[in-house]
Structure formats: C-alpha cells, structure tokens
Amino acid sequence: MIKLVDVIKNYAIGENEIPALRNINLHIAKGEYVSIMGPSGSGKSTLMNILGCLDTPSSGHYFFKGTDVSILNDDQLSAMRNSEIGFVFQNFNLLPRLNSLQNVELPLIYAGMPAAERKKRALEALERVGLSGRLDHKPGELSGGQRQRVAIARALVTHPGILLADEPTGALDSKTGVEIMALFQELHDEGNTIILITHEAEIADYAHRNIFIKDGMIHSDKCRVVSD
Amino acid sequence: MQLDENIKLALSGVSDHKFRSFLTMLGIIFGVASVITMLSIGEGAKREAIAKYQDLGVNNIIVREKNLSDNELEEVRARFSQGLSLQDAEVIREILPGVNQVASQAEIATEVKYADKSVKSTVVGVSAGYLEMMNYTLKSGEFIQESQYNSRMKVCVLGAGVATLLFAQTDPIGQMVKIDDQWMEVVGVLASKTLFTETVGELAARDLNTDVYLPLSTFLNRFTREKELSNEIQQITVQVENSATIVQASQLVNEILKRRHFNNEDYNIVVPYELLKQEEKERQIYNFLLGAIAAISLLVGGIGIMNIMLATVMERTREIGIRRSIGARKADIMSQFVAEAVAISITGGLIGVVLGVSLSLIVSFFTDVSTCIRLYSIVIAFAFSVIVGICFGYLPAKNAANLKPVDSIRYE
Numbered sequence: 328m329i330k331l332v333d334v335i336k337n338y339a340i341g342e343n344e345i346p347a348l349r350n351i352n353l354h355i356a357k358g359e360y361v362s363i364m365g366p367s368g369s370g371k372s373t374l375m376n377i378l379g380c381l382d383t384p385s386s387g388h389y390f391f392k393g394t395d396v397s398i399l400n401d402d403q404l405s406a407m408r409n410s411e412i413g414f415v416f417q418n419f420n421l422l423p424r425l426n427s428l429q430n431v432e433l434p435l436i437y438a439g440m441p442a443a444e445r446k447k448r449a450l451e452a453l454e455r456v457g458l459s460g461r462l463d464h465k466p467g468e469l470s471g472g473q474r475q476r477v478a479i480a481r482a483l484v485t486h487p488g489i490l491l492a493d494e495p496t497g498a499l500d501s502k503t504g505v506e507i508m509a510l511f512q513e514l515h516d517e518g519n520t521i522i523l524i525t526h527e528a529e530i531a532d533y534a535h536r537n538i539f540i541k542d543g544m545i546h547s548d549k550c551r552v553v554s555d
Numbered sequence: 556m557q558l559d560e561n562i563k564l565a566l567s568g569v570s571d572h573k574f575r576s577f578l579t580m581l582g583i584i585f586g587v588a589s590v591i592t593m594l595s596i597g598e599g600a601k602r603e604a605i606a607k608y609q610d611l612g613v614n615n616i617i618v619r620e621k622n623l624s625d626n627e628l629e630e631v632r633a634r635f636s637q638g639l640s641l642q643d644a645e646v647i648r649e650i651l652p653g654v655n656q657v658a659s660q661a662e663i664a665t666e667v668k669y670a671d672k673s674v675k676s677t678v679v680g681v682s683a684g685y686l687e688m689m690n691y692t693l694k695s696g697e698f699i700q701e702s703q704y705n706s707r708m709k710v711c712v713l714g715a716g717v718a719t720l721l722f723a724q725t726d727p728i729g730q731m732v733k734i735d736d737q738w739m740e741v742v743g744v745l746a747s748k749t750l751f752t753e754t755v756g757e758l759a760a761r762d763l764n765t766d767v768y769l770p771l772s773t774f775l776n777r778f779t780r781e782k783e784l785s786n787e788i789q790q791i792t793v794q795v796e797n798s799a800t801i802v803q804a805s806q807l808v809n810e811i812l813k814r815r816h817f818n819n820e821d822y823n824i825v826v827p828y829e830l831l832k833q834e835e836k837e838r839q840i841y842n843f844l845l846g847a848i849a850a851i852s853l854l855v856g857g858i859g860i861m862n863i864m865l866a867t868v869m870e871r872t873r874e875i876g877i878r879r880s881i882g883a884r885k886a887d888i889m890s891q892f893v894a895e896a897v898a899i900s901i902t903g904g905l906i907g908v909v910l911g912v913s914l915s916l917i918v919s920f921f922t923d924v925s926t927c928i929r930l931y932s933i934v935i936a937f938a939f940s941v942i943v944g945i946c947f948g949y950l951p952a953k954n955a956a957n958l959k960p961v962d963s964i965r966y967e
Contacts, residue, residue, distance in 0.1 A: 381880060381961045402884045409882020420877045420964065424571055436560050437882040481881065 328488065328520060329355040329378065334387035334397075336373050336543075347373040348384070349543040355522065357488075360515045362523040362534035370543040372493070375524045379414060379491045380407045392488060409437050413482030417494035419474045421466040421481075427453060428462040431481045438485065452480040456510065472503035479510065489520045496530055508533045565894035569902060579863040580903030582856025583943065587907025587936040588914060590849040594932035595915040597838070597845060599925040604834050610690060610748075611758070611827040614655070616793040616805045618643075618812065619758060620786045621821050628784045636819035638786030641775075647793055647811055651804060655794040658685050661774050662789045663781060667713075667767055668733040669721040676717055678734055678767045680774025680788075688794050694718075696728045696743030703742075704770040709777070711739040715747035716764030734767060737777050758825050786821075798828045805829070849936070856903070857943035864896050864951035868958075875955055876963030889956040896948020897941060904940030908933055 336348040347370045355361055365371040376382040377389060380396055383404070389396040391411060399407065414420075421430045431449040440448070453459055456476040466474050475495060482490055492511065496504030512533065515521050523534050531537050532551075539547040569576045611617065620639050623631065631638070641659055648657040661680040666673045685691075686698040694715065703710050711734065718727050727741045748763045775787070795804045805826045812822055868875070875888055883891075912928055919926040 376961050379880070381964070402886075405879065405882055405884040405887075408880060414880050416964075420873075420880070422874060422877060424567070433878070434881040437878075437884075437887060485882075 328357040328359075328392060329353070330388075330390040331377075332388045332390070334377065334384040334389060336370075336377065336382070337385045347543055348377070351387070351540075351543075351545060353538070353545065353548075355489075355520070357520055358515075358518055360511075360521045360523070360533075360535045361538060362525060362531035362536070363538045363540060364525055364528065364531045365540040365546075366526060369540050371524055371526075371540055373543075374540065375491060375493055375522075378489075378522060379412050380404045405437075409434055410485055411488040413485065413487035413490045415475070415478050415482050415490065415492040415495045417497035419466065419471075419478045419498070421474060421477055423466050426463050426465050427458060427469070427477045427480075430466070430477055431484050434481060434485050448484055449480070452484040453477070455483060456480045470503075471499050472506060475499065475503075475507050476510070479507075479514075483514070483519075489522055490514065491522050491524075493524045494526070495523070496527075497525075504530070561890050561894045562898075564891055565898040568891075568895040569898045575863065576899055576902070579860055579899050580906065582859040583853065583900050583903030583940050584856075584907040584910060586849065586852035586856045587904050587940050588911035589852055590845075590936040590939070591908060591911025591928065591932050592914040592918065592926075593845045593848070594936075595911075595926040595928045596918065596924060597842060598927040598929055598932070599919065601835075601838060602927050603925055604838075605831065608827040608831040608834075611825075612688065612690060612792070612794065613828045613831065614794050614796070614798050614801065615688070615827060616795065616801065616808055617758065617825040617827070618791040618793065618808060619823050619825065620789050621823055623821060625782070625784075628782075631816075631819040631821045632784055634817055634819050636816040636821055638784075638816075639789065639791060639822055640787040643812060643815055644788070644791045646815065647791065647808055650811055651793065651795075651807055653796045653800060653804065655796050656684055656688055657794070658682050658688050658792045659771060659788045660685070660790045660792070661771060661778075661787065663735070663774075663778055665735045667717060667721065669727075669730065672721050674717055674720045674765070676714075676734075676765050676767050677761070678769060678774070678778070680769050680771035680778075682771050685768070688792060691748070692746040694744045694746040695726075696741070698743050699768065699770050704772055707770060707772040707776050709737065709739045709773060710742045710770065712743040712745060712768040713741055714745050714764045714766040714768075716762065717767055718744045732767075734769070735778060739769065801826055801828050849939075853939050853943050856940075857900075857947035860896055860899055860944060861947040861951060863899075864892060864948055865954065867895075868892065868951050868955040871955075872958060872963045872966040875958050876960055876966060879958075879960035880964050885956040888958075889952045892952035892955045893945060893948045896952070897944040900940045900944025900948075904937045907940065908937055911936065 331351050331353040334348055334351040335346070337344045337346050351374065363371050363374060377384055384397050387397065391407065396404070396407060422433070425433070428449055431452055432445050435445040435448060453462065456479050458473060458476050458480065461469060461473060466477070469477065496507055499507060508530065511521055511523070523531065525531050536548070536550045538545060618639065644657050644659040648654060659682060663678050665676065665678055667676045681699065683699055683701045683704045686693070696712070698712055699710060711732065713727060721727065721732065722730065727744055730741050731738050732741055793808060795801055805824055809824055816822070878888060915926040915928050918924055
C-alpha cells in the first residue's frame with residue numbers, strides 16, 4: 328500500500344541544507360495500524376507531511392498504491408489528499424464558521440460530489456463517530472472530544488486509503504483521549520489502515536506496529552503481539 | 556469545485572464579516588453612485604440643450620434685430636440702413652437656395668386687457684405658417700389662418716400664461732381682448748412652453764407664455780412702432796430644407812443682409828443647429844472628465860478591496876491550509892478568493908446603483924438641475940465594478956493559492 332524508497336528530505340535554512348529525513352525505507356501494508364514515534368525534531372512531522380502528500384521528498388520515491396507520488400504535480404497531490412488521505416490533527420483543524428455537517432461535507436465538495444450524495448455520506452460518517460445529534464453545532468459549541476470526532480468523520484467521509492493521525496489526543500484530557508483511541512481501534516478493526524504519529528509511548532502502544540525515528544532515520548520498527 | 560459552491564462560499568465570506576465587507580464596499584458604492592449621478596446630470600443637461608435648440612428649430616436660421624441705442628440707431632439710418640424689413644425677408648426667400656419657408660415677426664411690448672384684468676405682454680405679429688415653423692402646439696382653437704392674414708383680421712392667439720391670467724373661469728375662444736387700444740378676437744390658445752428660459756446665442760431669454768400672436772398684416776396696419784426709427788420687423792426666421800447646408804445658408808443670408816443694409820451690422824444671425832453642434836463638442840470634453848473621475852473613484856475602490864483581501868488572506872492562512880489538506884486545488888482557493896472579491900464588488904455595485912439612481916432623483920426633485928438616468932450608464936458602472944473586483948481580487952487570491960499547505964496548516 329505504502330512504500331518509501333530511499334526518501335530524503337532536506338530543508339534549506341539560509342545557505343545551509345538541514346537534513347530532516349535521511350534515507351527512509353518503509354513499507355506499510357493495507358489494514359495495518361502503525362505508530363510513528365520520536366522526540367521533537369526527529370523528523371516525524373516531515374515524514375507525516377510526505378506520507379500525507381502535503382510535501383514531496385527531496386529525493387527517493389514514495390509509492391502509494393503503486394503510484395509514484397514523488398513525481399506528481401500540485402493538482403494531482405491535491406486530488407491524492409482528497410481521495411486517499413484522511414487527516415486527523417492534534418488541534419482538529421475544523422473550519423469554525425461551518426457546522427459539523429458542513430465540515431464533514433467539505434472534502435466531498437472538492438471531490439465534486441453532488442449535494443444529495445454528499446449529505447448522505449457526511450451523515451453516515453458522523454453517525455459512525457457517534458455525533459448524529461450534533462449536526463448543526465459549530466466547532467465552538469462542541470467539546471474537544473466531539474470536535475475530534477467531527478475531524479475523524481471528515482477524514483473518513485471520502486473512504487480514504489489511509490487515516491493519518493497527528494497527535495490526535497494531544498489536545499484532549501486523558502479520559503477523552505482513551506475514548507478517541509478506542510474509536511481508532513474500532514476503525515482499524517473495520518479494516519482501515521491507520522498511521523498514528525505521536526511522541527507519547529502510551530498512545531503509540533495502541534498500534535500494532537511501532538516505528539521509532541530519531542535524527543531523521545528509522546531507529547526501530549517492531550511488531551507487537553496484541554492480546555485481545 | 557462547482558460554481559454554485561463557490562458562489563455560496565463567497566457570499567458567506569461576505570456575510571460573515573458584514574461591517575468589514577460594507578466598509579470595503581464603500582469605495583465601489585460611491586464610485587458607482589457618482590458615475591450614475593454624474594452621467595444622469597450630464598444626460599439631463601444634454602436633453603435640455605437638445606430640446607432648447609429643437610424648440611428654436613434645427614433647420615432654422617434666426618435673424619434678429621440688434622438692440623441699438625437711439626444714437627446708434629440714428630447712425631445706422633444715416634448710413635442708409637433701413638433696418639430689418641419685410642423686404643429683407645422677401646429677398647431672402649427669393650435668393651436663398653434650399654429655403655423652405657421665411658417668416659417675419661414684429662413685436663411690441665404692451666398691455667392686454669380683458670374685463671377688469673390686464674397683463675403685460677409681448678404682442679407678436681406673425682405670418683400664417685409661424686406655428687409649424689416654431690414647433691408650437693395649440694391648446695385650443697386654431698392658429699391664424701392664411702385668409703385672416705390676407706384680410707388683416709383683428710384676431711389673436713394667446714400664450715398659455717396670458718390666457719390663464721385673463722381667463723380664469725371662462726373659455727377665452729371667441730372673447731374680445733383689448734391690446735393696446737385695439738379690440739381683437741381670441742381664436743386660439745397655445746399650450747404652455749417651459750423652455751427658452753436662458754439666452755441662446757444672441758437671442759435673449761423670454762417667457763414665451765406671455766406672448767400674444769396677431770397676423771403681421773394686422774399688426775403693421777394697427778400698431779405704431781415704439782420709436783420712429785425702429786425697424787419694421789424684429790425677426791426673420793428662415794427655415795431651410797436640409798440642416799447639413801445650414802452654415803453655408805446662414806453665411807449667404809448674412810451676405811444678402813449686409814448688402815441690403817449697406818454693411819451696417821444692425822442684426823444678429825443665430826443658427827441653433829450650429830450652437831447645438833458646438834455644445835455637443837463641449838459636452839464631449841465634459842463627458843471625458845466625468846469618465847476620468849469615475850475611473851479614479853472605481854480604482855480607489857478597487858485598491859480598497861485589494862487591501863482588505865490581502866489582509867483576509869493573511870488572517871485565513873490556517874483555513875487555506877485546512878482546505879488544501881483535505882483536497883482543495885490551487886485553482887479552488889484562487890476562485891474562492893476571487894469570487895469573494897467579486898461578491899464584495901457586485902454587492903457594492905448594486906448598492907451603488909440604488910444610491911446613484913436615488914441621488915439623481917433627489918437632485919432633479921429638489922433642484923433645478925434636470926437629470927436623466929440612462930440604462931447604459933447603470934450597465935457601465937455596474938460592469939466596471941465587477942471588473943474591478945476581478946482585477947483587484949486576483950493578486951490576493953494568487954497569494955492565497957500559492958501558500959504552501961505544509962506551512963499554512965500549522966500557521967498560528
């Protein structure tokens with residue numbers, strides 16, 4: 328599903344090239360639940376940007392479902408993000424002036440889907456995350472946990488190839504965080520591929536495969552036996 | 556993204572910040588309103604001018620006596636000029652090619668009386684075809700007939716003002732009025748004329764509603780000249796068939812009169828058509844200035860829009876990042892912000908149209924300035940405001956579209 332081959336990413340700061348990722352090779356299969364962990368500055372955000380098609384590698388290749396993403400143009404990357412990537416951010420990143428339903432519908436608008444079908448899909452997604460009763464609420468009228476559920480519904484609504492969660496519990500209290508992680512577990516059980524980026528070991532432990540990166544390189548890649 | 560989604564998005568962008576959008580629109584509102592108001596005032600003035608000259612007849616050459624002092628009058632008589640005369644009119648009719656009609660008129664200022672009422676009036680002796688030549692309209696009765704002229708009948712036609720002052724209740728037709736010391740029968744009343752309230756060329760402004768018209772034959776027979784040396788008649792109106800040759804015709808009239816008056820210039824020649832053309836030329840300059848003012852005000856309005864849109868893009872960097880991360884293409888962001896700028900300028904344009912039309916109506920209602928709103932001025936003003944929105948929304952929208960999703964999504 329996802330294959331990174333010799334991916335290198337450098338950032339130019341002034342005249343210096345700062346390496347953020349040095350030679351990453353990674354393979355993630357469909358239906359996996361992977362956590363990527365590392366201290367701040369380790370390059371995990373850069374890796375997430377590349378996995379999420381927000382950025383392209385300086386060199387190397389990124390294959391998504393066999394397509395070489397690293398050579399796509401801006402419009403193609405946008406289409407990729409729209410149809411294949413479901414982002415869940417730490418700070419939710421919902422549009423404050425839109426209600427839950429409108430926020431969830433947004434990716435489908437960019438996909439060019441007709442209004443009726445859009446609404447049906449958005450309602451399904453909101454129902455899936457247990458927020459059918461909060462359709463008209465704007466993000467400001469929702470709790471943190473509810474906002475994150477809206478964000479997850481928005482990520483799910485296009486039926487993407489992967490869910491990419493960047494510190495999804497970072498802005499939540501621990502009880503709510505546990506609920507959100509339970510939701511991710513359920514989504515994984517339903518067959519979704521999930522990549523979880525975090526710097527907290529307890530959160531990373533929810534995943535079945537833990538990748539640890541440090542100084543822009545994969546330091547360890549371990550599969551965990553999950554006891555159900 | 557579909558067009559309707561873009562429009563919805565743009566309108567919500569405008570209505571989310573109503574006050575700010577309104578302030579942004581002000582430039583466009585005043586620009587459009589001033590364009591419409593100024594054009595309507597210009598158009599009103601143009602129509603008034605055209606009506607004024609048409610009233611005098613665009614095919615007419617008007618020869619009018621010069622107002623001379625007694626000394627000057629004596630001087631021209633000493634130099635053999637007899638002043639304007641019926642003979643002059645006759646010669647012009649015979650010599651001038653392409654002449655349609657020639658009418659002579661003599662005037663005297665005197666009082667017109669009926670019962671116990673009296674009114675100061677200009678009594679004008681005219682020939683039978685005068686009504687058609689001058690584009691006057693009758694309210695009731697009929698104008699002086701050829702037969703009445705030939706038999707020097709004591710009949711008269713009253714101007715609207717004279718009729719209302721003398722005959723408040725009764726029908727004036729068939730009544731006898733006393734003009735100077737002569738009794739005349741009223742055979743017709745003219746419709747009211749509001750125009751000719753300002754001096755045209757050498758023609759002094761005069762209220763035509765206080766005129767009383769008699770057959771010129773009767774007039775010359777019954778009334779003595781104001782002064783012994785006065786001209787026989789005060790005005791000759793020459794109507795030519797084609798206004799294209801009217802300038803040459805007027806020059807020829809001048810040559811004829813010069814010879815007959817022994818080079819004494821005791822008359823003026825006014826060609827309304829020529830004056831109309833002149834005024835049209837002047838108006839072109841005026842219209843160009845109006846256009847320049849309009850362009851500047853709309854430009855300023857456009858800069859206002861650009862300024863706010865640039866600030867809006869900064870403020871909404873995060874939103875742009877979010878939209879990009881869930882699949883908006885550059886073109887989607889671009890069209891979102893252009894649409895928003897256009898929504899502001901269209902709304903401003905519409906408000907400006909309403910304001911401009913109201914201002915024009917207010918101006919013509921409360922002042923003497925007449926206005927005329929033409930559809931084309933509304934269309935031009937509105938189209939300009941839309942173009943301004945597109946042009947000045949383009950740069951901010953381009954900035955928005957070129958933001959890197961990676962950076963903008965984490966923008967605080």
